[in-house]
Amino acid sequence: xxxxxxxxxxxxxxxxxxxxxxxxxxxxxxxxxxxxxxxxxxxxxxxxxxxxxxxxxxxxxxxxxxxxxxxxxxxxxxxxxxxxxxxxxxxxxxxxxxxxxxxxxxxxxxxxxxxxxxxxxxxxxxxxxxxxxxxxxxxxxxxxxxxxxxxxxxxxxxxxxxxxxxxxxxxxxxxxxxxxxxxxxxxxxxxxxxxxxxxx
Amino acid sequence: xxxxxxxxxxxxxxxxxxxxxxxxxxxxxxxxxxxxxxxxxxxxxxxxxxxxxxxxxxxxxxxxxxxxxxxxxxxxxxxxxxxxxxxxxxxxxxxxxxxxxxxxxxxxxxxxxxxxxxxxxxxxxxxxxxxxxxxxxxxxxxxxxxxxxxxxxxxxxxxxxxxxxxxxxxxxxxxxxxxxxxxxxxxxxxxxxxxxxxxx
Amino acid sequence: xxxxxxxxxxxxxxxxxxxxxxxxxxxxxxxxxxxxxxxxxxxxxxxxxxxxxxxxxxxxxxxxxxxxxxxxxxxxxxxxxxxxxxxxxxxxxxxxxxxxxxxxxxxxxxxxxxxxxxxxxxxxxxxxxxxxxxxxxxxxxxxxxxxxxxxxxxxxxxxxxxxxxxxxxxxxxxxxxxxxxxxxxxxxxxxxxxxxxxxx
Amino acid sequence: xxxxxxxxxxxxxxxxxxxxxxxxxxxxxxxxxxxxxxxxxxxxxxxxxxxxxxxxxxxxxxxxxxxxxxxxxxxxxxxxxxxxxxxxxxxxxxxxxxxxxxxxxxxxxxxxxxxxxxxxxxxxxxxxxxxxxxxxxxxxxxxxxxxxxxxxxxxxxxxxxxxxxxxxxxxxxxxxxxxxxxxxxxxxxxxxxxxxxxxx
DNA sequence: GATGAATGAGATTTCATTCAT
DNA sequence: AATGAATGAAATCTCATTCAT
Numbered sequence: 001x002x003x004x005x006x007x008x009x010x011x012x013x014x015x016x017x018x019x020x021x022x023x024x025x026x027x028x029x030x031x032x033x034x035x036x037x038x039x040x041x042x043x044x045x046x047x048x049x050x051x052x053x054x055x056x057x058x059x060x061x062x063x064x065x066x067x068x069x070x071x072x073x074x075x076x077x078x079x080x081x082x083x084x085x086x087x088x089x090x091x092x093x094x095x096x097x098x099x100x101x102x103x104x105x106x107x108x109x110x111x112x113x114x115x116x117x118x119x120x121x122x123x124x125x126x127x128x129x130x131x132x133x134x135x136x137x138x139x140x141x142x143x144x145x146x147x148x149x150x151x152x153x154x155x156x157x158x159x160x161x162x163x164x165x166x167x168x169x170x171x172x173x174x175x176x177x178x179x180x181x182x183x184x185x186x187x188x189x190x191x192x193x194x195x196x197x198x199x200x
Numbered sequence: 201x202x203x204x205x206x207x208x209x210x211x212x213x214x215x216x217x218x219x220x221x222x223x224x225x226x227x228x229x230x231x232x233x234x235x236x237x238x239x240x241x242x243x244x245x246x247x248x249x250x251x252x253x254x255x256x257x258x259x260x261x262x263x264x265x266x267x268x269x270x271x272x273x274x275x276x277x278x279x280x281x282x283x284x285x286x287x288x289x290x291x292x293x294x295x296x297x298x299x300x301x302x303x304x305x306x307x308x309x310x311x312x313x314x315x316x317x318x319x320x321x322x323x324x325x326x327x328x329x330x331x332x333x334x335x336x337x338x339x340x341x342x343x344x345x346x347x348x349x350x351x352x353x354x355x356x357x358x359x360x361x362x363x364x365x366x367x368x369x370x371x372x373x374x375x376x377x378x379x380x381x382x383x384x385x386x387x388x389x390x391x392x393x394x395x396x397x398x399x400x
Numbered sequence: 401x402x403x404x405x406x407x408x409x410x411x412x413x414x415x416x417x418x419x420x421x422x423x424x425x426x427x428x429x430x431x432x433x434x435x436x437x438x439x440x441x442x443x444x445x446x447x448x449x450x451x452x453x454x455x456x457x458x459x460x461x462x463x464x465x466x467x468x469x470x471x472x473x474x475x476x477x478x479x480x481x482x483x484x485x486x487x488x489x490x491x492x493x494x495x496x497x498x499x500x501x502x503x504x505x506x507x508x509x510x511x512x513x514x515x516x517x518x519x520x521x522x523x524x525x526x527x528x529x530x531x532x533x534x535x536x537x538x539x540x541x542x543x544x545x546x547x548x549x550x551x552x553x554x555x556x557x558x559x560x561x562x563x564x565x566x567x568x569x570x571x572x573x574x575x576x577x578x579x580x581x582x583x584x585x586x587x588x589x590x591x592x593x594x595x596x597x598x599x600x
Numbered sequence: 601x602x603x604x605x606x607x608x609x610x611x612x613x614x615x616x617x618x619x620x621x622x623x624x625x626x627x628x629x630x631x632x633x634x635x636x637x638x639x640x641x642x643x644x645x646x647x648x649x650x651x652x653x654x655x656x657x658x659x660x661x662x663x664x665x666x667x668x669x670x671x672x673x674x675x676x677x678x679x680x681x682x683x684x685x686x687x688x689x690x691x692x693x694x695x696x697x698x699x700x701x702x703x704x705x706x707x708x709x710x711x712x713x714x715x716x717x718x719x720x721x722x723x724x725x726x727x728x729x730x731x732x733x734x735x736x737x738x739x740x741x742x743x744x745x746x747x748x749x750x751x752x753x754x755x756x757x758x759x760x761x762x763x764x765x766x767x768x769x770x771x772x773x774x775x776x777x778x779x780x781x782x783x784x785x786x787x788x789x790x791x792x793x794x795x796x797x798x799x800x
Numbered sequence: 801g802a803t804g805a806a807t808g809a810g811a812t813t814t815c816a817t818t819c820a821t
Numbered sequence: 822a823a824t825g826a827a828t829g830a831a832a833t834c835t836c837a838t839t840c841a842t
Contacts, residue, residue, distance in 0.1 A: 409822085412822090412823095443823075443824090444823060444824045444825060445824090445825075446823070446824055446825060446826095447822075447823055447824075450822070450823080
């Protein structure tokens with residue numbers, strides 16, 4: 001039941017998570033104090049422990065909730081009845097457009113989560129994204145669209161890694177990211193990946 | 201001059217650096233204490249401060265010395281008189297073969313350095329690697345080997361990111377890495393990248 | 401007046417106190433959280449503050465109410481017209497039988513109250529018990545039953561301490577406490593004390 | 601080897617332990633902060649963790665080192681070739697004289713250790729003291745000095761408890777403790793215990 | 801150079817208590 | 822009365838760094 005109180009509760013929790021994203025993006029996980037997050041959220045730091053068991057649990061939650069959402073969208077693409085190349089294009093667009101949508105979140109995901117030791121247990125959830133790309137590659141090979149001699153698993157890592165590196169370039173401020181540039185990055189990524197995968 | 205003393209000195213320094221690589225690989229930068237490094241090196245922890253100004257300086261040194269070596273080899277490839285596709289192949293092989301050569305070092309580079317906040321100042325050195333790949337791509341375009349409509353800078357990030365992701369897969373224990381598998385990864389990476397870049 | 405409301409009120413208060421005894425016995429005063437007590441009582445922890453001003457006040461209340469009851473029974477023994485040795489026997493039985501009656505309460509009294517700093521102000525109430533024993537000893541000396549050269553105050557502490565140590569042995573699980581054993585402890589305590597006090 | 605450094609080291613450790621005894625005696629274990637102990641010892645609080653793994657470990661060490669010493673003396677009495685009554689007298693004197701010798705230490709032992717949950721694991725060491733008293737009682741029974749119908753285990757708890765209660769009275773400031781009073785307490789305790797144990 | 805005792809800033813976490821609902 | 826969200830003081834413990842020996 002959505003009482004006024006349960007709504008308020010959900011609200012504070014959400015505010016803490018969003019504050020944590022901003023703070024982690026700005027100063028990094030290790031450079032952020034629990035008190036910084038609370039201050040950013042406008043609450044006492046003790047409250048954070050009402051909603052999360054630890055600072056690490058906050059990071060884990062950020063990952064879980066947002067990665068889950070991303071996976072949903074990946075799954076939707078996979079489940080569509082498009083040909084494999086269009087699906088891959090869809091994946092690339094979803095991933096790259098997260099940047100404009102929420103740069104802080106992408107920053108945290110790229111810098112604090114992707115290769116972190118804090119979320120080793122969540123590795124399964126990350127693997128799922130690779131598995132989707134891999135299945136799309138396999139589908140493309142079956143359709144005769146993609147070269148069948150390529151190992152689809154390795155290919156999925158290579159393609160995904162390329163996309164993630166673009167995000168990293170934006171996060172590090174090393175690649176231009178205005179609207180135009182984002183579109184060009186999308187195009188380039190898609191052309192390169194599909195060109196590499198495509199059967200002649 | 202290499203006196204016995206200066207050699208001994210160099211020796212301890214090196215032992216500390218190598219110990220740090222092992223310890224950082226095992227427990228991460230933040231999970232490692234200065235005392236752990238010293239213990240691994242078999243010296244008292246105070247000694248570390250004779251050779252390095254701080255724990256961070258140790259990480260920075262690891263990066264600098266090893267990245268410099270890698271860059272040397274990249275430059276050698278770039279400077280050779282091979283066609284662009286063979287140069288790119290060379291780069292890929294150098295990068296991927298570092299894994300078998302020194303997994304701990306790769307682990308530290310991938311997990312603690314690549315996207316870290318600790319080495320923002322060293323970003324220039326990383327950029328240099330991208331620049332080399334980018335120039336090779338440009339060379340390929342001039343030679344008519346590679347498609348000229350691709351943005352060479354973005355392409356270099358995409359290609360490099362794919363390679364780094366393979367290393368990450370190995371670091372995380374998610375991709376197989378016995379000799380055979382490494383060779384296949386090389387082949388797949390090269391085929392995919394060149395396939396994507398190649399002009400028809 | 402005992403309205404339905406005042407009864408309900410009394411009921412919650414009592415439930416909290418009984419819950420506190422169980423929780424303190426299990427985890428100790430410092431190891432117990434106010435929330436644990438409330439949970440054990442099946443109420444929200446905020447409610448505890450309607451009935452008690454603090455966590456310490458809960459402990460104090462446990463002591464006061466139960467020690468008062470014990471004192472009543474001691475006073476009844478003292479006020480009887482039995483000879484001193486039988487009175488002392490009565491005291492010992494009352495004290496030792498509290499264990500079978502309410503082990504949790506005894507545990508709290510022995511571990512959290514008897515030597516605690518939280519109840520320094522209640523020291524007078526404890527002293528009263530010693531005074532009763534002391535007066536019984538003095539009575540015995542006057543009656544010629546007990547040796548008159550013994551300091552009755554010290555004797556009362558020694559006797560009382562012996563009894564409390566038996567309780568402690570039970571609390572710590574170091575002395576057997578099935579029915580038979582309790583009876584034997586009573587007998588031994590009485591024989592030893594009276595043997596020591598008795599004039600030849 | 602006793603280098604100047606190892607002596608200094610032992611010195612600081614000892615100073616910390618002695619400071620802890622004073623601070624615990626004054627404010628209780630829970631009322632004392634690690635910083636208070638360090639301040640009393642005249643060192644930085646971090647140093648405490650050089651020598652002890654935790655605040656609790658400090659208390660444990662206080663107990664262990666001092667209780668061990670006491671046990672030694674108990675064992676010496678037990679091992680002597682005196683009759684049982686004189687041995688018991690010896691035990692009583694040792695125990696009661698600890699008060700004048702180191703009131704703070706006795707305070708800590710009585711209030712923070714004896715019935716505490718912090719040192720449950722050390723219970724074996726405490727049991728050893730009871731076992732010694734018990735064996736003396738048994739010896740007395742065999743020698744025909746003590747009444748054989750008394751359970752020697754219970755008797756040892758009763759006797760020991762009486763002595764501990766005298767210490768408690770001193771700790772709580774409820775019993776007089778000048779030289780004269782201590783001597784009288786000794787006499788009374790011994791007369792009462794031996795009177796109770798003695799065969800007619 | 802080498803050691804490791806000593807320092808102390810700092811960070812997370814706990815939890816009694818308050819108070820708006 | 823009853824709830825439990827919110828507060829924030831407080832305390833333990835960690836560990837990079839310094840420095841006397």
